[in-house]
Amino acid sequence: MSLHFKISKYLLPYRILQFKRKWKALEHSDPESVSRYQFEKIRQVLKHCQRHVPYYRELFQEHNIHPQDIQCLQDLQKIPELSKDILRQQQERMVSEKGWHFLREQLLTSGTTGDKISIWVNPVARAQEFVRYWLFFQRGGYRIGKPFAEFSSDFFIDQDDPLQVLFHRNPITNQLLLNTSYICQENALQYLDLMRKNKVLFIKSRPSSLYIFSQYLQEQGARDLGLQCVFTIGEPLHVHQREVIEKIFGCNVLDFYGHMERVVALSECTHGRMHVDEGYGFVEFQEVTDAASGNDDCKKFRLLGTTMHNCLMPFIRYDTGDLVEPDDSKVPCPCGNRSRIVKQIYGRTEDVITSQDGVTYPALFLVFNMINGIKMGQIIQDDLISFRVNVYPERELFDAVQEKELLYHLRKYLGQNASISIHIVDVRGFEYGSSGKFRSVISFVRNSWACPTD
Known part of the structure; x- marks a missing residue:
């Protein structure tokens, strides 16, 4: 997942500020207040699905489901889960017949599961994504306009010769995009020099790309580079990767988990806890059997998510395909965030x-x-x-x-x-x-x- 600060894509300043204020408040709210907010949003989504989304209109009729019968979040379990196979087969029928089609944007799932699925989002969903990253980056001290670097593949991959395009700088947002396809031992110091010239204080990257870069810098004798924070996204962050990255860059690493489908977001706080972003989407934990979870000592749960903001292509009880281990200790996080905590994410690992x-x-x-x-x-x-x-x-x-x-x-x-x-x-x-x-x-x-x- 990648987010580039293109101002032209975020034309709902009021909605952005509204999301930011409300979601920040939800982090410190009691569970009952959070549930009320989530249920109100989901009730609107259900009504929209029944009236305007062909797939859900037919599904509700087939199972005799009426939105007014869903009286609380637990009642969502009356609705069948949405699997990736169903999404792949029904994706065209899951697009709403009403609203925002002239401003909609098509996203393609990244492909770590091999599936190429079209996800359609409206401007509200784009504002949702912008705010989610904005709040996450703020935890590490970032403010819009501070010098920021990102290791990127998708920006460069459609270039005629991506191996000859080392970087791209956006002077308006003070963002430096670095080409992951150029990472090698010979170029490590050149990257480092670019970062220093641009006075980079923050980096966003896939863990694998940044870990490889850190290994090369370590071989060159570089360490403790004095950044303010590193943000990792897009794939599981392993303990050994975190240790090397933090040693080289001399700062904390904050990890983020999300999906192109816009239903689940988990983000790490400065105390190392992975919090559910309760204002982003409604998250369910569905316990799996020992055989399905790998027969480990810990309990694993399937991670399901429900759309709260993107009515152009809403998902209800979408199975992300990943397993997690929730933290059920009820011990408050020192950061003050009262949202649910996930101890471990068992996501997919891709080779390089x-x-x-x-x-x-x-x-x-x-x-x-x-x-x-x-x-x-x-x-x-x-x-x-x-x-x-x-x-x-x-x-x-x-x-x-x-x-x-x-x-x-x-x-x-x-x-x-x-x-x-x-x-x-x-x-x-x-x-x-x-x-x-x-x-x-x-x-x-x-x-x-x-x-x-x-």
Whole structure:
């Protein structure tokens, strides 16, 4: 997930300030007040779904569900869960027939599950996302306008030659975008010099990208660089990654968990607790059996979320596919935030592609979002120059033209002499981890920074 401060995209200043004031108050409110706010928002969403969203109109009729029958948050369990499979099949029928279509924005899920799903958001949902990040960054001391760096893939990936575009600076927001595709030992100090010239105080990045960068800086003898805070997003942050990053940059790391679907957000406070952002979406914890959770000593719960703000494409009881361990100790957090706390997130871990030049690509799966006709994609690296690409195509939409375009984008990163074979498969043709989870990137090239896989 990436958020760039493009002022033109956030044209609801009153709604932004309203969200910020209310959500800040919710962090210090009692559970009953939080539930009242959530239920009022969800009741409006349910009425909208019945009237204007084809998928939910039919679902409510089929199960004899009426919005007025939902009298409290617990009553939401009367509504069937929304799985990723259903979303993939019904995504066009989940878009509202009413409102904001002339200002809507299409987002594509990042692809860590291999699925390319269109998510439509209205300006209210964009304001929601802006405020969520704004409050999160403030915990680390950030204020809009302070010098800020971000390691990014999606901004650079559609460039003709992404390996030649090292950075992009936005002077209006004082934001420095750094190309993750350029991370290698030879460029580490050049990145560091860019950060120093721009007087960067904060960094946002995927943990894997920042960990690799930190390893290179450590080899160069750099440490305790004196930043104010580092923000990690987009994938699980491992303990060993946090330790190295904090040592190199000399500051705290605050972690964020969210989804393109705009239903769940969890964010870390300065005391190391991962809080549920109760104003963002309604979060449910559904306990799973020992077999499903891996038969660990701790209890694991499926993470479900319900839309509270994006009526253009609302999700009710959406299963994120991730497992969490909630903190049920009831011990207050020293930060003063009274929202629910998650002790552990068991998310997906992607491998990192390494080129023969030593350059690493933590988010190469994004190339699948650029090609029409691909439902799911997977990149498998056998050695430094050998790659297998599995493609599950949409019927009659993926042909020789799309295959040539996919190869073009892959070779921009992997090199013209790389051996790349493309295989057309169905869902049974993908390779899976030992736990049965799909991974869009699998690499058999091991690095010192590689995280444990399943």
